[in-house]
Amino acid sequence: MNFNTNEKINQVSENTLVIGIDIAKHKHFACAVDDRGR
Structure with missing residues (x-):
C-alpha cells in the first residue's frame, strides 16, 4: 500500500x-469518525 495523502483521502x-x-x-482512547467528521 504505497499511497500518497490525496489517494488515501479519496478512498474514504x-x-x-x-x-x-x-x-x-x-489510558487508551479511540474515536470513530464518518466521512463528514462526526
Whole structure:
C-alpha cells in the first residue's frame, strides 16, 4: 500500500468508518469518525 495523502483521502466514502486510536498514554482512547467528521 504505497499511497500518497490525496489517494488515501479519496478512498474514504460515505460507507467508510475511520477509527483513530491514541495508545501513547496509560489510558487508551479511540474515536470513530464518518466521512463528514462526526
